[in-house]
Amino acid sequence: MTDPEPTLPTDSPLSGVRRGPLAAGERITLTDNKGRRHSVVLRDGAQFHTTKGGVSHDDLIGGPEGVVVRSIGGLEFLALRPLLAEFTVTMPRGAAVVYPKDAAQIVMGADIFPGARVLEAGVGSGALTMSLLRAIGPDGVLHSYERRPEFAEIAHRNVVNFLGAEHPGWTIHLGDLAEVITPDAIDRVLLDMLAPWECVDAVAEVLVPGGVICAYVATTTQLGRMVETLRAHTGFTEPEATEHIVRGWHAEGLAIRPNHAGIGHTGFLVTARRLAPGVTAPRKKRRPAPLAYGPDYTGPRPPWVESEHSTSPDTAVIPPG
Numbered sequence: 001m002t003d004p005e006p007t008l009p010t011d012s013p014l015s016g017v018r019r020g021p022l023a024a025g026e027r028i029t030l031t032d033n034k035g036r037r038h039s040v041v042l043r044d045g046a047q048f049h050t051t052k053g054g055v056s057h058d059d060l061i062g063g064p065e066g067v068v069v070r071s072i073g074g075l076e077f078l079a080l081r082p083l084l085a086e087f088t089v090t091m092p093r094g095a096a097v098v099y100p101k102d103a104a105q106i107v108m109g110a111d112i113f114p115g116a117r118v119l120e121a122g123v124g125s126g127a128l129t130m131s132l133l134r135a136i137g138p139d140g141v142l143h144s145y146e147r148r149p150e151f152a153e154i155a156h157r158n159v160v161n162f163l164g165a166e167h168p169g170w171t172i173h174l175g176d177l178a179e180v181i182t183p184d185a186i187d188r189v190l191l192d193m194l195a196p197w198e199c200v201d202a203v204a205e206v207l208v209p210g211g212v213i214c215a216y217v218a219t220t221t222q223l224g225r226m227v228e229t230l231r232a233h234t235g236f237t238e239p240e241a242t243e244h245i246v247r248g249w250h251a252e253g254l255a256i257r258p259n260h261a262g263i264g265h266t267g268f269l270v271t272a273r274r275l276a277p278g279v280t281a282p283r284k285k286r287r288p289a290p291l292a293y294g295p296d297y298t299g300p301r302p303p304w305v306e307s308e309h310s311t312s313p314d315t316a317v318i319p320p321g
Contacts, residue, residue, distance in 0.1 A: 010164035014138050016130065018081060018164070021062050027161075028060065029086055030069075030077040039082065039090035050075055084134070087162055088127035094154040097127035098192060098216060099266050101246045107135050109242070109271055110188050110214040114140060117185060119206070121145040121177040121199060122192035126155030132190070133159065133167050141169040143184070145177045178202040191215040196222075196270075197229035204235050209276040216267050223268045234280050236272040243268050 008026055011019040022028060022042060030038045030048060040048050042061055047054035053072025060069060065080050082090065085100035098106070106128065112118060114137040123129055123146040132142055146152040152172050160166060173180050177191075177199045188211060189203045196215040207213060213236065215226045223241055230239045248259040275281060 016162040029082045091158045093125035094151045095124035097125050103131040105244050110212045116187045117141045118188045119143045119186045120190040123155045126158040144172045187211050189213040197226050207274045211274045215270040226270045230272050238284050239272040241270050
């Protein structure tokens with residue numbers, strides 16, 4: 001069990017950005033000549049141990065970032081403060097984190113803006129929370145819902161360590177979202193949970209007209225269930241489902257090619273916007289699978305779902321071709 005990291009103030013309020021000399025208690029990234037990164041918390045008198053000797057923390061404390069330090073055996077490391085993307089993938093975690101490429105798409109796709117009132121369900125280890133708090137700024141409000149107290153504790157510690165202080169507009173609620181949701185009006189809803197479709201009715205009650213709902217899911221089965229639930233609700237615009245893949249490139253002389261390793265599938269995003277009460281969006285012309293909305297759906301059905309040969313409304317006849 002390691003001691004918790006001390007909370008250090010930041011130069012840019014509630015952004016997690018620090019300037020000036022490196023200080024004891026601060027987390028930095030040491031990168032070697034092969035591009036391998038090591039996350040280190042600076043402590044007075046401590047050393048970072050390598051196969052070629054140690055690197056003294058005292059050689060870094062009090063100095064600027066962006067310097068090169070050497071171990072006793074001559075191994076060189078570049079020392080820099082971690083960016084938000086680096087911090088979220090190296091910080092202590094209890095649950096899996098939303099990776100930076102997806103967090104970036106969520107912040108842009110859900111249109112998170114300064115001063116926004118945001119609801120997130122599934123705080124995990126706090127990775128997405130940090131991006132949201134930075135985007136809404138000191139005047140925004142974020143309600144984070146988490147079922148597991150141990151995850152909420154880890155997320156709270158990570159977020160405060162990164163920001164350097166408690167965010168005045170951030171509240172963590174323990175329990176199932178559908179059971180403990182507050183009645184406050186919300187501009188944006190972000191669902192990172194196993195079954196987000198179970199919370200659509202609850203969040204629809206607090207999401208303002210024009211507000212955005214965005215679900216982050218891992219599998220195509222979850223994606224399909226979420227899309228069809230939003231459609232069947234009829235209070236949202238046509239859902240948009242996307243996947244984002246990042247591919248790095250190697251460029252050295254005439255050798256310009258994609259990297260052998262890349263960041264492939266991590267999750268899908270399903271996004272839609274809330275309609276005004278009593279308003280139904282124009283039906284999109286599509287040909288869904290028979291009974292795609294379930295046997296209890298009473299809305300309009302395509303003409304090929306029922307035929308004169310059907311024994312009940314729930315019996316589908318698929319036309320040839």
